[in-house]
Amino acid sequence: MQEKIALQSIHKLTTEEMIQIDQWLSVLYKTFEDLEYP
Secondary structure (H helix, E strand, O other): OHHHHHHHHHHHHHHHHHHHHHHHHHHHHHHHHHHHOO
């Protein structure tokens, strides 16, 4: 039972991290585009 809870918390953490990484990538991509094509 505890293992299942641990796996769920790990999955939740990685999902939140993936969302943050996606946001950072989009910000970096827009910044790069602005630098390339002002």
